[in-house]
Amino acid sequence: TVNQQRLWDSLMQMGEIGGTEKGGVCRLALTDLDKQGRDLFVRWCKEAGCSIRIDKMGNIFARRAGTDDSLPPVVMGSHLDTQPTGGKFDGIYGVLSGLEVIRSLNDQGIETRAPIEASVWTNEEGSRFPPAMVASGVFAGVFDLEYGLSRADLDGKTMGEELARIGYAGPDDVGGRPFKAFFEAHIEQGPILEDEDKQIGVVTDAQGQRWYEITLTGQESHAGPTPMTRRRDALVGAARLIDAVNRIGMDNQPNACATVGLVQVFPNSRNVIPGQVFFTVDFRHPDADVLSGMDQALRELADRVSGELGLEMKFEQIWYSPPVPFDTACVNSVRQAAESFGYSHRDIVSGAGHDACYISRVAPTSMVFVPCENGISHNEAENAKAEDLAAGCNVLLQAVLERAND
Amino acid sequence: TVNQQRLWDSLMQMGEIGGTEKGGVCRLALTDLDKQGRDLFVRWCKEAGCSIRIDKMGNIFARRAGTDDSLPPVVMGSHLDTQPTGGKFDGIYGVLSGLEVIRSLNDQGIETRAPIEASVWTNEEGSRFPPAMVASGVFAGVFDLEYGLSRADLDGKTMGEELARIGYAGPDDVGGRPFKAFFEAHIEQGPILEDEDKQIGVVTDAQGQRWYEITLTGQESHAGPTPMTRRRDALVGAARLIDAVNRIGMDNQPNACATVGLVQVFPNSRNVIPGQVFFTVDFRHPDADVLSGMDQALRELADRVSGELGLEMKFEQIWYSPPVPFDTACVNSVRQAAESFGYSHRDIVSGAGHDACYISRVAPTSMVFVPCENGISHNEAENAKAEDLAAGCNVLLQAVLERAND
Numbered sequence: 164t165v166n167q168q169r170l171w172d173s174l175m176q177m178g179e180i181g182g183t184e185k186g187g188v189c190r191l192a193l194t195d196l197d198k199q200g201r202d203l204f205v206r207w208c209k210e211a212g213c214s215i216r217i218d219k220m221g222n223i224f225a226r227r228a229g230t231d232d233s234l235p236p237v238v239m240g241s242h243l244d245t246q247p248t249g250g251k252f253d254g255i256y257g258v259l260s261g262l263e264v265i266r267s268l269n270d271q272g273i274e275t276r277a278p279i280e281a282s283v284w285t286n287e288e289g290s291r292f293p294p295a296m297v298a299s300g301v302f303a304g305v306f307d308l309e310y311g312l313s314r315a316d317l318d319g320k321t322m323g324e325e326l327a328r329i330g331y332a333g334p335d336d337v338g339g340r341p342f343k344a345f346f347e348a349h350i351e352q353g354p355i356l357e358d359e360d361k362q363i364g365v366v367t368d369a370q371g372q373r374w375y376e377i378t379l380t381g382q383e384s385h386a387g388p389t390p391m392t393r394r395r396d397a398l399v400g401a402a403r404l405i406d407a408v409n410r411i412g413m414d415n416q417p418n419a420c421a422t423v424g425l426v427q428v429f430p431n432s433r434n435v436i437p438g439q440v441f442f443t444v445d446f447r448h449p450d451a452d453v454l455s456g457m458d459q460a461l462r463e464l465a466d467r468v469s470g471e472l473g474l475e476m477k478f479e480q481i482w483y484s485p486p487v488p489f490d491t492a493c494v495n496s497v498r499q500a501a502e503s504f505g506y507s508h509r510d511i512v513s514g515a516g517h518d519a520c521y522i523s524r525v526a527p528t529s530m531v532f533v534p535c536e537n538g539i540s541h542n543e544a545e546n547a548k549a550e551d552l553a554a555g556c557n558v559l560l561q562a563v564l565e566r567a568n569d
Numbered sequence: 570t571v572n573q574q575r576l577w578d579s580l581m582q583m584g585e586i587g588g589t590e591k592g593g594v595c596r597l598a599l600t601d602l603d604k605q606g607r608d609l610f611v612r613w614c615k616e617a618g619c620s621i622r623i624d625k626m627g628n629i630f631a632r633r634a635g636t637d638d639s640l641p642p643v644v645m646g647s648h649l650d651t652q653p654t655g656g657k658f659d660g661i662y663g664v665l666s667g668l669e670v671i672r673s674l675n676d677q678g679i680e681t682r683a684p685i686e687a688s689v690w691t692n693e694e695g696s697r698f699p700p701a702m703v704a705s706g707v708f709a710g711v712f713d714l715e716y717g718l719s720r721a722d723l724d725g726k727t728m729g730e731e732l733a734r735i736g737y738a739g740p741d742d743v744g745g746r747p748f749k750a751f752f753e754a755h756i757e758q759g760p761i762l763e764d765e766d767k768q769i770g771v772v773t774d775a776q777g778q779r780w781y782e783i784t785l786t787g788q789e790s791h792a793g794p795t796p797m798t799r800r801r802d803a804l805v806g807a808a809r810l811i812d813a814v815n816r817i818g819m820d821n822q823p824n825a826c827a828t829v830g831l832v833q834v835f836p837n838s839r840n841v842i843p844g845q846v847f848f849t850v851d852f853r854h855p856d857a858d859v860l861s862g863m864d865q866a867l868r869e870l871a872d873r874v875s876g877e878l879g880l881e882m883k884f885e886q887i888w889y890s891p892p893v894p895f896d897t898a899c900v901n902s903v904r905q906a907a908e909s910f911g912y913s914h915r916d917i918v919s920g921a922g923h924d925a926c927y928i929s930r931v932a933p934t935s936m937v938f939v940p941c942e943n944g945i946s947h948n949e950a951e952n953a954k955a956e957d958l959a960a961g962c963n964v965l966l967q968a969v970l971e972r973a974n975d
């Protein structure tokens with residue numbers, strides 16, 4: 164079994180990089196803070212005897228040799244980047260539990276037949292550079308390298324530029340090499356495990372996602388002398404669509420999620436009728452057909468609202484990540500590992516996207532969930548219990564050992 | 570009569586300071602650009618033989634002596650600050666038409682009994698530092714000096730700090746001295762004069778305004794694994810209230826205006842349910858009772874929507890500017906001046922707030938409007954005709970002469 168205290172201490176130490184007053188973390192992808200986090204991870208891995216490789220998307224692989232080092236590795240991992248008001252666990256737990264598995268094998272002098280790697284995937288959150296899971300997507304061949312490197316933040320800085328700036332534009336090709344298996348440990352980020360008092364979530368599937376960018380353009384004008392009947396107020400249009408997005412989510416219960424998370428109003432001045440509004444939509448559902456129906460409903464409403472208000476509309480679906488069924492054998496390894504330790508567990512569908520979703524296209528993959536406090540994440544208050552994190556890490560260790568030695 | 574070309578050239582030259590690619594102006598109050606604009610105005614006034622005084626709110630008074638310089642001055646003026654995407658005329662025309670009146674009197678060697686002043690009022694727009702017309706409000710005793718100097722922008726910088734920084738925290742007390750009369754020339758900023766093909770608007774009244782700041786607080790959480798039914802999405806609440814504000818405006822036609830111009834979403838990330846939204850409301854109506862009814866409707870809806878969604882709400886009316894009736898004698902001077910030149914004209918109620926609204930509390934005051942293209946202002950496309958601007962300036966000259974010599 165793994166070292167619960169060491170895992171916790173490493174999480175806390177990593178959480179200081181970009182740590183916020185409220186106890187959360189703000190460590191956006193490819194910022195100076197992300198570089199500091201990466202440097203710390205690399206140092207720890209080297210201290211654990213690993214060799215380090217970095218690819219052109221900045222993905223990091225820390226390798227512990229196997230007795231037959233020509234075999235494809237069993238890989239663990241997740242991401243180090245956070246939301247602007249994120250927590251200490253989302254992603255980081257998956258990275259540091261990979262490291263903890265390696266440290267524990269070292270402690271106990273256990274060798275594996277296949278090599279083992281702990282990995283860090285660049286820009287999983289998609290908060291600074293949309294979409295999410297860009298770099299694991301390039302690894303899996305879902306996106307090409309040029310697409311990945313050209314993703315830009317709201318200031319126009321690209322991932323390629325920022326990777327070079329922080330010194331993580333590595334030499335290795337992205338992907339094109341086999342994994343024996345891939346496992347990602349993660350906090351659930353939802354309330355189910357906690358509500359049902361289960362310690363381990365055996366992740367069988369991940370729901371599908373569609374992300375949109377919508378720009379409504381009307382006409383800026385003075386809030387005082389411009390009659391209501393002559394206005395083309397882009398924000399009124401956006402407000403109706405934000406409410407409509409919420410209604411589409413409600414209409415597709417259970418399981419649908421529908422969120423507008425980002426809004427930019429131009430010129431954003433109190434006494435100016437907004438001339439332009441940019442906003443995003445995030446739709447999710449485990450069933451691809453329901454998700455298509457939500458897409459259809461949004462398109463119809465967006466056309467209607469923009470038409471009624473005389474607004475021009477740019478409507479773009481910028482990302483579709485279909486529902487993901489994880490590998491049955493890997494899922495079984497996770498379930499059996501949980502059982503072997505006597506941990507309470509249940510099968511669960513991931514509500515969030517994860518690097519594992521894309522890696523599952525090129526390698527047998529599954530995930531291990533542990534509960535988080537009140538199901539809250541993407542929030543500085545995100546929290547998890549040291550015992551649960553250690554339990555998930557034990558499951559990871561066991562599943563990895565089984566795969567690496569078979 | 571005034572020099573049309575000189576007035577136009579001065580407007581164009583001032584418009585270069587903060588000039589935008591689209592032909593507008595971005596010269597926010599108390600920025601370096603505002604300082605440049607002020608410096609240019611001061612230089613021009615000195616060249617026209619005026620003496621300059623600056624008060625503690627940064628208001629500038631350029632004085633042309635009268636034959637009886639002990640009399641209170643007749644004052645003209647408006648503001649040099651603009652909206653973030655503003656135009657070359659809103660405010661600036663009122664300042665530079667004051668200067669043009671003085672230049673024309675100089676050209677023609679005309680002396681006046683009372684002195685004449687061209688004035689610049691600090692931060693009329695209220696875009697950077699809410700509310701609008703802060704410095705003329707302090708001059709008129711509506712706000713005290715401390716309130717004025719402590720108004721802060723969204724970054725927390727105060728007017729007092731920024732006045733000192735750009736060197737316009739003058740020595741003079743703010744207000745407390747009589748004006749014989751105050752006249753403000755301005756573009757209409759609405760469509761009425763253009764629609765009815767009138768060259769001069771004789772401004773009899775200005776409508777009332779109420780400005781609000783509303784903060785809704787829910788709970789940030791992940792857009793994927795957080796069930797719709799467990800969300801407290803601050804943006805859904807804001808969207809419903811933005812739509813409600815628009816409806817309140819529509820329900821109080823004719824004449825009501827209702828606008829949400831500014832929205833800030835926290836943390837503003839695509840896959841995070843917004844935990845907090847700050848937005849502003851701008852309500853206007855010429856009738857104080859109708860405006861109170863709109864206030865009542867907003868408060869009820871805000872309570873209902875925030876309650877339904879489980880959101881905390883901070884609701885604050887930050888500004889009330891009651892409807893303003895201008896001075897009958899000054900209004901008559903403007904109407905007679907328009908008639909004496911044979912300009913087409915009509916009486917009009919100002920939809921915007923103006924420095925004249927506050928000055929009217931301490932001096933006989935009225936305004937001269939001229940048409941602007943498509944009634945558009947608070948927009949880089951703001952435009953006006955040189956002939957109309959000169960016509961308004963002629964009316965100003967005549968009204969000022971009448972008052973200064975009586």
Ligand SMILES: NC(=O)NCCC(=O)O
Pocket residue numbers: 253287288289295296352514515516517791792793840
């Ligand atoms: N796990 C996680 O927070 N992923 C971010 C991508 C998403 O929004 O699902």
Ligand SMILES: NC(=O)NCCC(=O)O
Pocket residue numbers: 385386387434659693694695701702920921922923
């Ligand atoms: N004239 C003008 O644009 N004033 C700004 C204050 C207002 O919003 O009415």
